[in-house]
Amino acid sequence: MPGSLLTSLRRLACAALAAVVLATTGAAAAALPGVAGLADLPQRWRDDDGRELVLAALAGERVILTMAYATCHRVCPLTIDALARMQRRLDERGEHAQIVVVGYDPANDDPAAWRQYRRSRHLDRPNWHFLTGDEASTNALAHALGFDYWRYDEHVMHELRALVFDPRGRPEAALGPETPDWASAL
Amino acid sequence: MPAPFTPLLRVLALGLVLAAAPALGADGESAQLAEMQKKLDKSLAMIEALAKRVHELEARQTGASVAQAAPAPAATEAPRLEAVEQRVQQIETANAARRGDDTSLPIHGFADVGAGTANPFTNELKGAYVGNLDLYLTPKLGEHTLSLFELNFEVGTDGAVGVDLERAQVGYQFSDAATVWLGRFHTPFGYINTALHHGNWLSTAVRRPKFVQFEDQGGVLPAHTVGAWLTGSTHAGDGKLTYDLYAGNGQEIIGGVLDMRNAGTVHGNPMVGGRLGYKFAGALDGLTVGVHGFVDKVSDDQQPADLTRVRMLGAYAVYDTDTWEHIAEFYAFDNESLAGGTGTHRSEAGFVQLAYRLPRGAVYGRYERASLQQSDPYFAQMTSVDSGASYYRTAVGLRFDVDLKTALKLELANTHTTDRLVNDYNEAMVQYAIRF
Numbered sequence: 001m002p003g004s005l006l007t008s009l010r011r012l013a014c015a016a017l018a019a020v021v022l023a024t025t026g027a028a029a030a031a032l033p034g035v036a037g038l039a040d041l042p043q044r045w046r047d048d049d050g051r052e053l054v055l056a057a058l059a060g061e062r063v064i065l066t067m068a069y070a071t072c073h074r075v076c077p078l079t080i081d082a083l084a085r086m087q088r089r090l091d092e093r094g095e096h097a098q099i100v101v102v103g104y105d106p107a108n109d110d111p112a113a114w115r116q117y118r119r120s121r122h123l124d125r126p127n128w129h130f131l132t133g134d135e136a137s138t139n140a141l142a143h144a145l146g147f148d149y150w151r152y153d154e155h156v157m158h159e160l161r162a163l164v165f166d167p168r169g170r171p172e173a174a175l176g177p178e179t180p181d182w183a184s185a186l
Numbered sequence: 187m188p189a190p191f192t193p194l195l196r197v198l199a200l201g202l203v204l205a206a207a208p209a210l211g212a213d214g215e216s217a218q219l220a221e222m223q224k225k226l227d228k229s230l231a232m233i234e235a236l237a238k239r240v241h242e243l244e245a246r247q248t249g250a251s252v253a254q255a256a257p258a259p260a261a262t263e264a265p266r267l268e269a270v271e272q273r274v275q276q277i278e279t280a281n282a283a284r285r286g287d288d289t290s291l292p293i294h295g296f297a298d299v300g301a302g303t304a305n306p307f308t309n310e311l312k313g314a315y316v317g318n319l320d321l322y323l324t325p326k327l328g329e330h331t332l333s334l335f336e337l338n339f340e341v342g343t344d345g346a347v348g349v350d351l352e353r354a355q356v357g358y359q360f361s362d363a364a365t366v367w368l369g370r371f372h373t374p375f376g377y378i379n380t381a382l383h384h385g386n387w388l389s390t391a392v393r394r395p396k397f398v399q400f401e402d403q404g405g406v407l408p409a410h411t412v413g414a415w416l417t418g419s420t421h422a423g424d425g426k427l428t429y430d431l432y433a434g435n436g437q438e439i440i441g442g443v444l445d446m447r448n449a450g451t452v453h454g455n456p457m458v459g460g461r462l463g464y465k466f467a468g469a470l471d472g473l474t475v476g477v478h479g480f481v482d483k484v485s486d487d488q489q490p491a492d493l494t495r496v497r498m499l500g501a502y503a504v505y506d507t508d509t510w511e512h513i514a515e516f517y518a519f520d521n522e523s524l525a526g527g528t529g530t531h532r533s534e535a536g537f538v539q540l541a542y543r544l545p546r547g548a549v550y551g552r553y554e555r556a557s558l559q560q561s562d563p564y565f566a567q568m569t570s571v572d573s574g575a576s577y578y579r580t581a582v583g584l585r586f587d588v589d590l591k592t593a594l595k596l597e598l599a600n601t602h603t604t605d606r607l608v609n610d611y612n613e614a615m616v617q618y619a620i621r622f
Binding site: 017060061071073074075077081103109112116120121150151152154157159167177 | 224292294322324362381382383385388421424468471506507508511545552587589591592
């Protein structure tokens with residue numbers, strides 16, 4: 001029966017595809033030396049609606065991950081602008097990605113603060129996630145990503161950095177002030 | 187060593203894929219293949235995360251489980267895995283905390299240099315100047331125990347390099363709502379003194395308003411206090427309520443400079459004060475308003491010594507957004523001479539600074555005025571860099587962010603001194619400020 005044969009062939013093709021992918025899973029070496037994969041990062045965060053978000057659950061699409069703090073008016077607006085340009089580039093291409101912003105300052109960057117941040121800057125796309133964690137997870141995340149930061153009273157001294165992870169959670173590109181056009185990394 | 191659970195997880199994922207495969211018989215095969223690829227990628231990422239956790243667990247259990255019996259039956263795997271996951275989560279949290287508790291102590295800070303027709307603190311000096319080198323250390327002592335040390339190297343108006351243990355605080359954080367600090371801290375009044383104290387890179391302007399400069403640079407307020415400080419914040423409505431309460435050594439005026447008495451006071455009188463602020467959210471996001479005040483007994487080094495009860499009450503407002511940075515502070519003094527018998531004296535000081543943020547910097551303008559009673563021993567004895575004199579100043583400036591760690595600033599100012607020595611002078615200065 002042709003229909004049955006076709007179904008079997010498709011199953012076989014899928015199985016082969018899955019097998020190839022699975023066989024390489026263990027060798028998911030970091031494309032960027034020294035940068036952790038998405039699965040190696042602290043996983044549990046709270047989004048600006050107060051819901052728990054597991055980072056690995058965002059895999060399946062590219063993930064663009066950065067850190068910021070809600071009362072930053074020097075570096076973070078540049079970061080958000082750069083992310084917005086990346087979003088426009090993705091839209092032009094009809095591609096999807098998850099854009100994740102994790103707060104440097106968990107004591108102040110709680111879900112309510114991020115909700116306000118989104119509202120005031122019209123960042124209402126559902127694929128943008130503004131996350132809050134505890135102090136330890138925040139430190140661990142910054143450490144794993146190689147994002148240097150330090151606090152000075154109510155300020156957080158930090159860099160202009162983001163990482164792009166491929167749909168399987170492997171680091172694909174590191175973006176910084178030296179990257180003239182973040183959207184070109186896509 | 188391969189993890190025994192990893193193949194199991196992979197087989198599970200394979201099973202999921204195979205089970206979903208019949209759906210490919212429908213139309214739009216390529217779209218469905220893409221969708222399936224996406225799901226597969228997502229599953230793989232989750233599998234990797236799970237496999238990693240299992241690896242960690244196995245590594246942890248290797249020594250203890252070698253002599254144990256055969257693996258548990260499959261029916262018991264789910265709760266066991268759940269327990270394992272919980273345990274690994276605990277380990278992750280502990281490791282994260284440990285990473286944050288790094289025993290190394292990175293040193294960060296700020297520095298600046300400049301030049302102008304006048305030194306930022308006294309118009310008697312012209313040319314190039316070395317500003318501050320501020321080193322900032324925050325060794326983490328424990329989950330709730332905090333410490334903060336700040337060393338400041340600055341060049342005085344006599345050209346000598348002075349070293350200040352600018353801040354030396356050890357604290358305990360009960361929660362976000364309450365942290366208590368002991369030691370020498372920045373006195374919590376207004377906005378600038380705690381938010382933009384040292385680190386000229388942080389400030390939009392080249393310098394602070396004259397009357398809120400540091401004690402040895404023309405300021406008339408006790409910018410530092412040695413004592414205890416309770417601070418915290420809590421949500422109130424849509425916004426946040428912040429509070430500060432402090433008590434410390436009463437100040438003394440020594441050599442014409444208000445001194446915070448790091449080692450204690452001769453007169454033994456304390457200073458007590460507080461600040462209450464509200465940070466708005468919603469349509470007024472970025473706006474903070476507050477009140478502040480303190481009572482202090484200040485002596486001096488005259489013979490006989492004056493003793494003044496200094497009472498300050500004031501208010502401040504800040505509007506800080508991605509576009510604007512506006513700051514206003516007001517201080518009213520109602521001082522009473524306790525030793526000199528000259529009665530009570532009322533003085534006031536304030537400033538308004540408006541700034542518009544540019545993509546790489548800001549432009550700003552500031553007006554500041556201080557009307558300080560010269561019959562008040564508190565102001566009359568502040569003679570260093572003419573600190574206790576009345577004046578008003580208008581300034582405009584530009585900040586250009588050369589890069590994310592370097593700012594170049596320009597300020598033009600006109601100052602009128604209005605009592606001790608009536609004078610009018612203009613200043614132009616540039617400053618190069620960095621953070622590191």
